[in-house]
Amino acid sequence: MSVLLNGEKSYVDEKKEDEQSTLSIDKKRQGNNKNEFNKNVDQIAQVSNIVINSKQEEKILHSLEQSYYSILNTIPGEDVTRQGILKTPSRAAKAMFYFTKGYRDNLNELINDALFNVDHDEMVIVKDIEFFSLCEHHLVPFYGKVHVGYLPNRQVVGLSKIARIIEMYSRRLQVQERMTKQIAEAVTTAINPTGVGVVIEGTHMCMVMRGVQKTGSKTTTSTMIGVFREDPRTREEFLSLIRH
Numbered sequence: 001m002s003v004l005l006n007g008e009k010s011y012v013d014e015k016k017e018d019e020q021s022t023l024s025i026d027k028k029r030q031g032n033n034k035n036e037f038n039k040n041v042d043q044i045a046q047v048s049n050i051v052i053n054s055k056q057e058e059k060i061l062h063s064l065e066q067s068y069y070s071i072l073n074t075i076p077g078e079d080v081t082r083q084g085i086l087k088t089p090s091r092a093a094k095a096m097f098y099f100t101k102g103y104r105d106n107l108n109e110l111i112n113d114a115l116f117n118v119d120h121d122e123m124v125i126v127k128d129i130e131f132f133s134l135c136e137h138h139l140v141p142f143y144g145k146v147h148v149g150y151l152p153n154r155q156v157v158g159l160s161k162i163a164r165i166i167e168m169y170s171r172r173l174q175v176q177e178r179m180t181k182q183i184a185e186a187v188t189t190a191i192n193p194t195g196v197g198v199v200i201e202g203t204h205m206c207m208v209m210r211g212v213q214k215t216g217s218k219t220t221t222s223t224m225i226g227v228f229r230e231d232p233r234t235r236e237e238f239l240s241l242i243r244h
């Protein structure tokens with residue numbers, strides 16, 4: 001993971017031209033007290049934020065274990081009683097529980113206490129953040145790198161929190177396009193920046209392993225919000241900064 005703080009002021013002019021939308025964001029922000037912030041965050045997190053106690057966890061793991069046993073027992077040529085895979089159902093259950101831990105994350109808890117007020121309104125870029133996810137169509141991994149850029153509106157978020165947001169959405173059954181959008185929306189909700197850009201480069205094992213796609217080829221998806229969408233120069237600046 002590397003971080004770029006871009007010192008160029010090239011988009012200041014555009015921001016003046018775009019005063020109206022900046023003003024409306026300012027107005028919104030004036031009423032943006034802690035409760036309102038929490039409410040916004042909850043709305044995004046509501047599909048996740050699943051709270052599971054240790055008893056429920058035990059039940060879920062047991063059920064997953066039985067399912068994996070059944071899968072192994074169904075595969076022609078496999079023998080569930082052989083030494084090497086005796087404990088596989090239990091191990092696979094724990095692994096799957098971990099791979100889907102993002103459903104149990106809470107954006108609100110994750111972001112809280114990591115927001116900082118700043119004077120500068122220069123682009124913040126966090127690039128090359130590794131992610132590992134599971135394709136929801138085949139339950140096979142896809143993985144790669146996420147690049148996030150945003151133009152702060154007097155607030156920035158701790159850099160490690162960007163990585164945590166990415167974990168929250170990648171540790172689920174996913175499709176790359178939706179994950180890209182969810183990360184951009186979560187950053188928007190958390191710090192209400194002037195704009196956000198998210199680019200994800202992913203390698204999909206379901207494609208590579210089945211020989212549909214050549215090894216090494218990548219899928220790139222992007223979501224642009226605010227000035228990153230409206231202003232081609234801001235977008236271009238972001239894209240050129242993540243390219244090297």
Ligand SMILES: [Zn+2]
Nearest residue numbers: 135137138206
């Ligand atoms: Zn797939």
